[in-house]
Amino acid sequence: GGGRLALLPVEPAQAELLAELLDRPAALIEAPVYQVAPLADPLTSDITPHDCYLFEKASYTQPPKTNRLICHHALEIPGAEPLLHDPQTPWEVYYVRREVDEYQKMARATQILAEPFTPHTYGATVPIGAGQAVLWQVDYQLDSEKVRRGWARLLANLGVGLATPLFTYRKAAADLGIPAFMGITRQPYMDEAAMVAYFSDPGYILNNLGEGVYGWMQRQDKREGAVVVSGSAGQSCFLTVFIESEVNRDPEQRATDVLPDPSLVPDLHLAINRPCLVYLNGRRIADLPEIAANPVKIEDTLLRRGVNRLFIHCPTCEPELRLNAWFKDKLGTFLSGLRYRLTLD
Numbered sequence: 001g002g003g004r005l006a007l008l009p010v011e012p013a014q015a016e017l018l019a020e021l022l023d024r025p026a027a028l029i030e031a032p033v034y035q036v037a038p039l040a041d042p043l044t045s046d047i048t049p050h051d052c053y054l055f056e057k058a059s060y061t062q063p064p065k066t067n068r069l070i071c072h073h074a075l076e077i078p079g080a081e082p083l084l085h086d087p088q089t090p091w092e093v094y095y096v097r098r099e100v101d102e103y104q105k106m107a108r109a110t111q112i113l114a115e116p117f118t119p120h121t122y123g124a125t126v127p128i129g130a131g132q133a134v135l136w137q138v139d140y141q142l143d144s145e146k147v148r149r150g151w152a153r154l155l156a157n158l159g160v161g162l163a164t165p166l167f168t169y170r171k172a173a174a175d176l177g178i179p180a181f182m183g184i185t186r187q188p189y190m191d192e193a194a195m196v197a198y199f200s201d202p203g204y205i206l207n208n209l210g211e212g213v214y215g216w217m218q219r220q221d222k223r224e225g226a227v228v229v230s231g232s233a234g235q236s237c238f239l240t241v242f243i244e245s246e247v248n249r250d251p252e253q254r255a256t257d258v259l260p261d262p263s264l265v266p267d268l269h270l271a272i273n274r275p276c277l278v279y280l281n282g283r284r285i286a287d288l289p290e291i292a293a294n295p296v297k298i299e300d301t302l303l304r305r306g307v308n309r310l311f312i313h314c315p316t317c318e319p320e321l322r323l324n325a326w327f328k329d330k331l332g333t334f335l336s337g338l339r340y341r342l343t344l345d
Contacts, residue, residue, distance in 0.1 A: 002130040004158055009137045011073060022126050022133060024078055029120065031074040034067055034091045036084045036122045036138070043125065043134065043157045044083055051146040052084070052138075067095050070147070071137045074120035084123030084137070088113060134158065175225065176334045177326035178241055181312075182210060182217040182342045183229050186236040190214060192315075199238050199311050202282025206240065208343045214238075219342060222324070226271075229321040237274075237314040237321050242307050242344060246337035250302035263330045266303060271295040272314075272323040279311040301327065307344070 010018055012028040019026040035053035038044035055067045074086075090109045093099050099108055122137040140151055156162055186192055195214060198204070210217045220227050220239065229237055248254060249264045268285070270278065271294075278286040278298060286298045314321055327335040 004132050004134060005128070006134045006136065006155065006158060009071070009073070009139060010075075010135065022077065022128060024126070027076040028073040029076060030072070031086075031120045032069045032072050033086045033120075033122070034069055034095055035087060035089055036071055037087045038084055038123075039082055041081070041083055041125075043154060044123075045153075045157055047150050047153045051150045054142070054144055054146065067091075068142060070139060070142070071122045072139065073137060074122055075124055075135055075137065076121070077124060077126055077135075080121065080124035080126045080135075082121040082124050083134075085119040085121055087119070088117040172225070173326070173334075177222070177324045178227075178243075178310075178340050180219055180221045180340070180342060181227055181239040181241045182206060183220045183232075183237060183239045184212075184214060184217045185229075185232055186238070186316075187215075192236055195236075195238060196277070196313055199240060199313070200279045200282055200284070204240075204282075204309065204311075206242075206343045208345055210343060226322045226324045232314075232321040234316060234318055236316045237312075239312040239314075239323075241310050242341040243303060243310055244307050244339040244341060245303040245305055248303075248305035250304040252302070253304045265300050266327040266329050266335050268298040268301040268310075268325060268327055269295045270298060270323065270325045272312075272321075272325075273319050274314045274317045274321055276315075277313045279313075281308050295324075303327075303338075307341075 007018075010028055012030070015026055015028050018028075037049050037052055038047045053070060071084075071086075090105075090112045093108045093112065094105070099105070124135050126133045126135065134154070136151070136154055138147060138150055140147060152162055186195060198213060206212060206217060210219070217240070220229050227239075229239075247264070249266055251261075251265065268278070268280075270276075270286075270288075272288070273291060275289050275291060276286075277284060278288070280301055281304070285301060286296070288296060310325070312323070312325075327338065329335055
């Protein structure tokens with residue numbers, strides 16, 4: 001009758017039912033892939049290739065993050081117009097066979113690109129009478145912002161109205177804190193005092209791969225108002241973030257012809273569920289041996305113009321680490337002009 005029907009991912013056991021619905025032969029092929037690519041079509045408008053895979057760094061995506069399949073079954077339907085296909089990539093070699101040593105990666109990629117390749121179809125439109133069915137094999141159950149974006153855009157291109165608080169939402173106080181830290185937990189064979197000295201060193205930097213003397217640091221993002229370090233119960237934790245300030249907020253660093261302005265000096269507010277030590281630019285600014293019921297105010301946190309580094313050490317304690325940190329000026333206003341960076345090039 002002219003309507004359009006969007007189908008969630010179909011499995012081989014449903015092939016007979018799908019063929020009956022479409023009034024034509026339909027087959028589902030076991031063809032798991034880590035990446036698909038959108039083809040030019042009004043229904044794939046604004047769906048980017050970036051949203052059609054989960055993680056791409058085969059060598060450098062460290063646990064607990066692991067790359068996951070984005071589609072499990074390909075479509076074989078006569079007369080279907082494809083919307084998604086699998087590009088010719090070496091990802092199966094990288095992710096399944098784990099051939100990720102530097103000497104292997106380029107050789108394997110070159111070899112695979114030279115081989116004959118027939119893409120499979122993972123999304124398609126099929127006419128039904130005056131209307132059409134839209135099949136989209138991307139696993140909607142994956143807990144991924146990318147997958148949600150792809151599905152939302154597909155539905156929007158189909159004319160579905162989407163309710164979103166994007167234009168009306170006002171940020172709560174918890175949303176204005178530091179959005180993420182890089183973190184690592186101490187292994188039993190590591191010297192804790194040496195780790196504190198290493199991470200609190202004023203000259204400490206973290207390269208863009210997140211690697212250091214004590215292993216890989218993992219990104220810890222804020223979710224529902226707090227940064228939660230999974231699996232940190234009973235572990236000693238080390239967290240770091242670089243803070244880039246547009247202006248100088250350290251009176252000791254002011255130019256000789258500039259008058260002191262104490263209102264520029266911010267305070268750090270920290271809500272944390274474990275005892276901790278707090279360092280800024282290599283200087284200890286707080287020792288919090290007890291868990292506070294309310295956020296702790298650490299006064300006069302001197303942020304110089306340019307890159308600063310905040311480091312938090314939480315000695316071994318039972319609860320899973322949960323924290324939120326934010327800066328306010330002397331008038332109680334959230335500080336603007338700050339950029340948070342997890343690594344340095």
